[in-house]
Amino acid sequence: MSVKNEMKGCxxxxxxxxxxxxxxVVLACSFIVTTFCIGLNYGLWILVDExxxxxxxxxxxxxxxxxDTKWMVYINVFMVNLTGPIAGLLANRYGHxxxxxxxxxxxxxxxxxxxxTKSVGFLCFSYGILTGVGFGLLLVACLGMLPxxxxxxxxxxxxxxxIGSSMCIFFFPPLFRSASDKYGRxxxxxxxxxxxxxxxxxxxxxxNVHRSTPKDAENNSQGNTTERTLPENFQDRMSxxxxxxxxxxxxxxxxxxxxxxxxVPAMFFIGLGHNIxxxxxxxxxxxxxxTNSQSELLMQLCGVGMIxxxxxxxxxxxxxxxxxxxxxxxxxxxxxxxxxxxxxxxETFAGHVALAGxxxxxxxxxxxxIIIAIRxxxxxxxxxxxxxAYGIALPLFGLGALIGLPVGDTLxxxxxxxxxxxxxxxxxxxxxxxxxxxxxxxxxxxxxxxHVTEYEMEQADEVDGPRTAxxxxxxxxxxxxxxYQPLDQSPVAEKTYQPLVHSEPSASNSPRVNxxxxxxxxxxxxxxxxxxxxxxxxxxxxxxxxxxxxxxxxQM
Numbered sequence: 001m002s003v004k005n006e007m008k009g010c011x012x013x014x015x016x017x018x019x020x021x022x023x024x025v026v027l028a029c030s031f032i033v034t035t036f037c038i039g040l041n042y043g044l045w046i047l048v049d050e051x052x053x054x055x056x057x058x059x060x061x062x063x064x065x066x067x068d069t070k071w072m073v074y075i076n077v078f079m080v081n082l083t084g085p086i087a088g089l090l091a092n093r094y095g096h097x098x099x100x101x102x103x104x105x106x107x108x109x110x111x112x113x114x115x116x117t118k119s120v121g122f123l124c125f126s127y128g129i130l131t132g133v134g135f136g137l138l139l140v141a142c143l144g145m146l147p148x149x150x151x152x153x154x155x156x157x158x159x160x161x162x163i164g165s166s167m168c169i170f171f172f173p174p175l176f177r178s179a180s181d182k183y184g185r186x187x188x189x190x191x192x193x194x195x196x197x198x199x200x201x202x203x204x205x206x207x208n209v210h211r212s213t214p215k216d217a218e219n220n221s222q223g224n225t226t227e228r229t230l231p232e233n234f235q236d237r238m239s240x241x242x243x244x245x246x247x248x249x250x251x252x253x254x255x256x257x258x259x260x261x262x263x264v265p266a267m268f269f270i271g272l273g274h275n276i277x278x279x280x281x282x283x284x285x286x287x288x289x290x291t292n293s294q295s296e297l298l299m300q301l302c303g304v305g306m307i308x309x310x311x312x313x314x315x316x317x318x319x320x321x322x323x324x325x326x327x328x329x330x331x332x333x334x335x336x337x338x339x340x341x342x343x344x345x346x347e348t349f350a351g352h353v354a355l356a357g358x359x360x361x362x363x364x365x366x367x368x369x370i371i372i373a374i375r376x377x378x379x380x381x382x383x384x385x386x387x388x389a390y391g392i393a394l395p396l397f398g399l400g401a402l403i404g405l406p407v408g409d410t411l412x413x414x415x416x417x418x419x420x421x422x423x424x425x426x427x428x429x430x431x432x433x434x435x436x437x438x439x440x441x442x443x444x445x446x447x448x449x450x451h452v453t454e455y456e457m458e459q460a461d462e463v464d465g466p467r468t469a470x471x472x473x474x475x476x477x478x479x480x481x482x483x484y485q486p487l488d489q490s491p492v493a494e495k496t497y498q499p500l501v502h503s504e505p506s507a508s509n510s511p512r513v514n515x516x517x518x519x520x521x522x523x524x525x526x527x528x529x530x531x532x533x534x535x536x537x538x539x540x541x542x543x544x545x546x547x548x549x550x551x552x553x554x555q556m
Contacts, residue, residue, distance in 0.1 A: 002253055003102060005024045009133060009292065014189070017209040019454075022149070022207060023150060025145070026142075026145050026149050026204055026206060026207075027149070027150075027157055027160060027161060029142055029202045029203075029205055029206060030142045030143060030145070030146055030161035030164075031160060031161050031163065031164040032164060032199070033138050033139060033142040033143075033164070033199065033202065033204055034139070034142075034164040034165045035101075035164035035165060035240050036037065036107075036135065036138075036166065036168075036195075036196055036199065037080060037135035037136075037138050037165075037170050038080075038139070038162075038164075038165035038168075038170025038390065039165040039166070039169055039172060040135075040165065040168065040172070040192070040305075041073050041076055041077060041166060041279075042169045042172060042278070042279070043168055043169075043171075043172025043175070043176045043472055044072075044161065044174070044176065044188075045073060045173075045279055045282065045299075046134060046173045046176065046177060046282060046296055046299070047176055047180055047185070047188070048069050048070055048073075050125075050180055050185060051069050051120075051185065052069045054087055063291075066306070068120055068407070069120055069242070069376040070409070071124050071128070071406075072120065072124045072127050072128045073106065073121070073128075073279070074128075074401065074402055074406065075124050075128030075132060075402070076131060076132040076135070077131060077132070077275060077398060077401045077402070077405075078128075078132070078134075078398040078399065078401060078402040079128060079129055079398070080132045080133075080134075080135045080136045080398065081133025081136065081138060081329065081395055081396075081397045081398025081399075081401070082134025082394070082398050082399075083132070083133050083137060083140070083394075084136060084140050084390065084391035084392065084393070084394030084395055084412070085249060085388075085391045085392055085394075085395065086136075086137075086391070087099060087136055087137045087139070087387075087391050088140055088144070088248075088249065088250070088387050088388035088389075088390070088391030088392065089245070089248045089249050089386050089388070089391075090102070090137065090141075090389060091140065091141050091144060091388075091391075092248045092250075092387060093248050095204045095208060096141040096142070096144060096145055096206050096208060096387070096454065097141075097203060097204065097207070097208070098140055098146060099140075099141040100137065100138050100141040100199075100202070100203035100206055101200055101203040101204065102134075102137055103133075103134040103136065103137025103141065103199075103203070104134065104138055104196070104197070104199035104200040104202070104203050105134070105200060106130060106133060106134030106137070107129075107130070107131045107133075107135050107138065107196055107199070108134070108136060108193055108196045108197045108199070108200070108537075109130060109132025109134075110126050110127055110129075110130030110131035110132075110194040110197055111126075111127065111131055111192045112189070112190070112193040113126045114126040114131070114189040114193075114300065115125045115186040115187075115188075115189035115190045116186070117122060124321075127189075132269060134411060136394075138199060139205070140387060140390060140391045140394070141159075141206070141387070141455070142392060143158075143161065143371060143390060144386055144387030144391075145206055145208075145387075146158055146161060147386045147471065148208075148209040148384070149209060154372075154375065155318065155320075155325070155372055156314040156315065156317070156318060157312055157315060157318040158314070158368050158371060158386070159314025159317075159368050159396035160310075160312045160314065161368075162310050162364075162367065162368040163307055163310050163311070165306075165309045166304075166306035166310060166360075166364060167307060168302065168303075169299060169302060169303030169306065169360075170303035170304055170307070173296050173299055173300065176188055176299075176503045177296070179191060180437040183486065185207075189473075197302075200301075200358045200529060210526045212477040215442055216230055230442075232453075247368050248388070249347075249388060249392070250385055250388035250389060250392070250544075251392075251472035253377075253378070253388075253389055253392065253440050254387070256446075257377045257378065257446060258442040258445055259373075259377045259411075259439050259442045259443055259446065260374065260377040260378070260393075262435060262438060262439065262442060263370075263373060263374065263377065263393060263439075264393050264396055265396060265435070266432045266435045266436065267370070267393050267396045267397040267398040267400070267402060267432075268395060268397070268399060268400040269393070269428040269429065269431045269432035269435075270333070270366075270370070270400065270428075270432045271337075271396065271397035271398060271399065271400030271401045271404070271430065272400035272401065272403065272404030272424075272425070272428040273337065273400075273404070273424075273425040273426065273427075273428035273429035273432070274336075274342070274363065274367065274401075274425075274429070275400075275401040275404060275405055276340075276404050276408045276421050276422065276424065276425035277336060277340050277359055277363070277422065277425045277429075278302065278359070278363065278423055279405065280297045280408065280418055280422065280425075281295075281298050281299050281356055281359075282296060282298065282299055283295075283418055284343070284418035284421075284422070285298050285352060287412075287462060288352070288419050290349060290352075292390050294349060297353075298352060298353065298356040299356070301353055301356045301357050301360065302359055302360035302363075303358065303360060304355070304357070304365065304545040305356070305357040305358065305359065305360025305361040305363075305402050306360040306361070306363055306364035306367075306384075307364065308360075308361055308364065309332075309360065309363065309364025309365045310364040310365070312364075312365070313328065313364070313365040313368065313369065313522045314368075316328075317372075322376045323440065325369060325372060325373070325376075326373065326436060326439055326440075328366075328369065328434040329365075329366050329369040329372075329373060329436065330433045330437070331365075332362040332363070332365040332366035332369075333366050333429050333432055333433035333436070334429075334430065334433045335358070335362050336358075336359055336362045336363060336366070336426075336429055337425075337426040337427070337429035337430040337433065338426070339355060339358055339359055339362075339426075339427075340359075340422045340423070340426035340429065341420075341422070341423060341426035341427075343419060343422040343426075344417075344422075351464070370393070371386070371390055371512060374386065374389050374390055374393060377389075396507055399469065400428070402474075404424065404425070404428065408420075408421030408424055408425070409421070409423065411424060444476035446518075463505075463554075478503070
């Protein structure tokens, strides 16, 4: 029994908040997780030709065998994003540490058995599905912890976390190439499984930050009571469980936040265009007649550009208003779309180097800003809802990758060049940028619906400003639930717009004279008394006494 309690206590969060410096440990964990969960596909992308030459089971191959080999990457990208809502649900119900550990164990198992596979079909299952689901659990659990630890400078912390995905684009391709040449294809997956197993230790370092407000404690106690006292009727029990499931998934975001509802379909076009632009760099360069080393160099330069873009946008976004960040986000999408549409113009290797560097630079700007935009769209600003919101927005991003990459390959084969796939990516990114134009109008609609003033909305948008509250203490910043009251019910409105009520004169409602203010003249007092005399008949005694008091005040 004691061993069971010790194991249970290992997974349960401590009621004491972690120390202040622990946030840098969580930031390092997020950096490592993004390195594997996002960047591993970029490194394995260059081994598609080796995998095609290795497999001898032609039952899984059509005449377009190279496209079939790429499906392990396509499915992995899709599963990483498709697991987002499940990861948010598990993190909110069982904790981020447990969810991340489960994802690390599942992805390690998938990479390990990928070293024994002898067919593309099983590789799509082991690496595409198992490893992809594990990476999805890891990614959402770790990135969902950052806004809790960084109520200020969250944009910079998020940019540093995403640098891990960009560094692997620079380092992984040559490392995987040398490991495959020296040890073979199986050794690459075994080495990756050993390295990925260390993520289980990383997951154990995630410590939750607890709320301390009485309202949250009351909500938690009510939620626990609902779990213990389920209705006896089967339909009532199912309704209670479905209500709890919807609360953990936080599906009411679609009703509360119109900008978030717009961002979710925009994620489909971003996923469609972004993955084509990045992953087709090497095949596009090979189709232009460049060598393998030159083509891989373009991918590495794209990674360097992404690192620079993430650092620059993280530093420039400190203290910026949300509208400025939204402009930066849309600007990056538009420029990458224009570059993709004009990808057929460069005729020299230097031109393609500039093309790859510009794509990487601007991709490093708009890709981390997706979760920043999601953070702004949640009102009231609550760091505990970012995990579920980020998980809800990811599936359409993965669906765009799953549809866009094969369609781009089909267009390339049909037109015998890679310019057609880049044209598709440019159109998709341009559509997503145009959709962002509607965000300010939807934000204004959201503001009016919540009865919030422009000033309060601006305060809520400054998540990196000095007015942001500490999440460790309250769990919210900027506007709170208490601020969301109709303007006609506010205390200021009640005090300002009170109707005038005429009552009978008495000693209690007689005019008072402030001792700190100068006394009025006799003429002013006479005018006031004349008004009282007209409005209230039969007050002659009070009028005469008032005139005598006025004459005495004048003589003084």
